[in-house]
Amino acid sequence: MSRAVVFWEYGDPDVLRVVDVESPTPGPGEVRVRVRAAGVQPFDTNFRAGRLDWARARFPQRLGTEVAGVVDAVGPDVAGLAVGDEVLGAVSGGYADHVLARPDHLARKPADMPWAEAGGLAASGRTAVYVLRQLDVGAGDTLLVHAAAGGVGSMAVQVARARGAAVIGTASPRNHDHLTSLGATPVAYGDGLVERVRAVAPAGVDAALDAAGTEEAARASLELVGDQQRVVTIVGDSPAERLGIRMVSAQPTEEMLAELVDLYETGRLRVSVYRTFPLDRAADAHREVEARHVRGKVVLLTD
Numbered sequence: 001m002s003r004a005v006v007f008w009e010y011g012d013p014d015v016l017r018v019v020d021v022e023s024p025t026p027g028p029g030e031v032r033v034r035v036r037a038a039g040v041q042p043f044d045t046n047f048r049a050g051r052l053d054w055a056r057a058r059f060p061q062r063l064g065t066e067v068a069g070v071v072d073a074v075g076p077d078v079a080g081l082a083v084g085d086e087v088l089g090a091v092s093g094g095y096a097d098h099v100l101a102r103p104d105h106l107a108r109k110p111a112d113m114p115w116a117e118a119g120g121l122a123a124s125g126r127t128a129v130y131v132l133r134q135l136d137v138g139a140g141d142t143l144l145v146h147a148a149a150g151g152v153g154s155m156a157v158q159v160a161r162a163r164g165a166a167v168i169g170t171a172s173p174r175n176h177d178h179l180t181s182l183g184a185t186p187v188a189y190g191d192g193l194v195e196r197v198r199a200v201a202p203a204g205v206d207a208a209l210d211a212a213g214t215e216e217a218a219r220a221s222l223e224l225v226g227d228q229q230r231v232v233t234i235v236g237d238s239p240a241e242r243l244g245i246r247m248v249s250a251q252p253t254e255e256m257l258a259e260l261v262d263l264y265e266t267g268r269l270r271v272s273v274y275r276t277f278p279l280d281r282a283a284d285a286h287r288e289v290e291a292r293h294v295r296g297k298v299v300l301l302t303d
């Protein structure tokens with residue numbers, strides 16, 4: 001047997017329950033992962049609350065799209081992975097002791113990478129890589145990231161820095177040291193944002209990523225970046241979309257995980273774990289994410 005977090009109805013975090021389930025058996029082209037850590041993100045909380053028109057639950061519904069763990073069973077027709085391999089990557093239903101995964105959605109976990117960090121890498125990391133490709137961010141660019149201290153923002157800052165861009169990140173003052181440590185110039189959001197950004201980027205801003213979803217972030221981006229093609233939001237149904245800013249839904253590909261792992265192994269990326277919770281406190285983890293002031297990632301641990 002194995003534990004999994006499920007919900008039977010949309011609602012507040014208390015709809016989440018830990019139940020005993022049969023350990024799944026991997027089919028052709030699948031492996032089973034003994035989950036050690038599972039990242040929690042706004043998608044999960046929005047899905048649980050029934051806020052997403054485009055993602056309908058099938059009750060009892062499981063949650064969790066990113067994990068790290070150990071392969072403990074291998075289905076037919078799987079090459080390149082064996083029982084005992086430590087992996088990280090994208091799954092469906094990762095808030096659990098065991099989850100099935102496709103090998104092409106996994107990467108090998110760096111040996112020295114702590115489980116909590118590994119569990120929080122895939123979803124936000126691949127979103128950051130995808131969005132920066134859409135914005136074509138590279139050396140010589142100055143990128144503005146709104147909500148830079150969050151899960152996606154913290155990754156986007158580091159990936160953009162690794163590509164040679166200068167980064168300005170918005171966050172509340174309590175997170176400014178965090179942004180500096182990631183290589184960004186921190187700026188407080190709130191009244192006067194445009195002037196504060198101009199003060200630290202006198203040569204201008206070339207591109208902007210809105211991960212905040214506020215009207216302030218949208219308007220500031222349009223005012224600061226001349227080319228509207230180089231402004232995107234990742235927040236659906238947000239003021240940015242209503243102001244004509246392109247909404248990007250990440251469509252991750254296999255090689256993005258490899259890129260992120262390489263950045264980690266070469267010391268150019270780290271996963272900031274804000275808080276961890278045991279699996280049976282998934283509801284508390286959701287409350288933390290819904291408070292919208294996470295610094296980096298919230299992660300569930302199974303042991």
Ligand SMILES: NC(=O)c1ccc[n+]([C@@H]2O[C@H](COP(=O)([O-])OP(=O)(O)OC[C@H]3O[C@@H](n4cnc5c(N)ncnc54)[C@H](OP(=O)(O)O)[C@@H]3O)[C@@H](O)[C@H]2O)c1
Pocket residue numbers: 041042043124127146147148149150151152153170171172173174175189211212213214217233234235236248249250289292293294295296
């Ligand atoms: N389109 C896609 O494919 C996609 C993929 C992933 C995520 N998303 C969406 O992208 C958004 C960000 O995701 P995430 O995982 O990074 O969220 P997150 O980790 O929950 O973001 C938390 C961060 O938001 C910051 N924040 C709160 N209010 C702010 C404001 N008014 N202005 C600027 N920053 C503010 C906080 O900074 P302070 O504590 O310093 O205030 C905190 O660090 C979410 O809406 C999520 O649903 C979309």
